[in-house]
Amino acid sequence: MKDSEAFRAAVRARAMSMLAGDASPYDPALEILGLASGGLPVDDGDEAGNWLALIWGELTDWFELRPAERDQAEAHMITAAREWLTIEGDQEAEAHYFDRWLHDILGFERRVTPPTSGAVDVTFGCQGPADVLAPARPTTVTSRAKRQ
Template sequence: MSSLDDEVWPAYLERTRELAGQLLHADDPYDVGLQLMGDTIEVIITGEYEYAVSMYNLWGDLTDRMELKPAEGDLAKAEMVRAAREWLALDCRDSDAVKRYFDHWLHDILHHDRS
C-alpha cells in the first residue's frame, strides 16, 4: 500500500462506521444505504481495496430491493438496519471477521454466487 492508501482506507472505514450509525437512527435507511454506495464507489475508483467491492455489492443489493420490490420495503429496511448493526459490532481491522461478514451477507443472505 502507498501512503495514499494508508490514508484513504482507514478514513473510508471510519466513514462506513459513521454512516452505519446514522442508518440505525434514520427515518429512511435507504438514503443512507445509497450514501454508503456512493462513498464506496469513490474508494473503488482511487484503488483496489480488498472489501470495497463487497461493500458496494452489499448496499447495492439492499437498496435495489427497496427499488425493485417495494412490497418488501419494510423487510429491506430491517435488513439494512441489521447489516449496519453487524458492521458496527465488527472490528474492521480484523480481516478474517470482515471476510466472514461479507461471506455471510453476500452469500448466505443475498445469495451471490461464491465463484
C-alpha cells in the first residue's frame, strides 16, 4: 500500500465488513490495526493511520485482554466502524472523530504543552512508546461504555 487512498480504501472495506454482521468484528478490526500499524501512509501527510492505529489497538486489546467484556468491545468496534464510514474523507469530521474516540471514549489524557512557536501542541498523556498501551485513563473498561 503506497498511498493514503489505497490505505483508506482498505480500511473502508474492513469497516464495511464489520457492519455486515456475519461474524465477530474482531478479525476486521485486527486487520485495520495491521494496516494502520504498518507505518503507512507517510508519503502524503495523511495522519489518519496514526490515529486509527491507536483507536483499533485499544479496541482489539480490550477484546483480547478482557474476555468478560468482549460483547462491549465488539459493540464499540461496530460503532467506530460505522462512524468512520460516515465521516471518512472530511478532514474536520475526522479530527472530531479522532478526538472523541481517543479522549472521550478510550480515555487518552489531553495534555497541553507550552507553545514554542505560538501554537498550542496537544499531545497524549503518554510518557513514551510503552505508555501507548497503557494511557492515562479510567481503570475499568466498563466506564468507557458508560461515557457514550
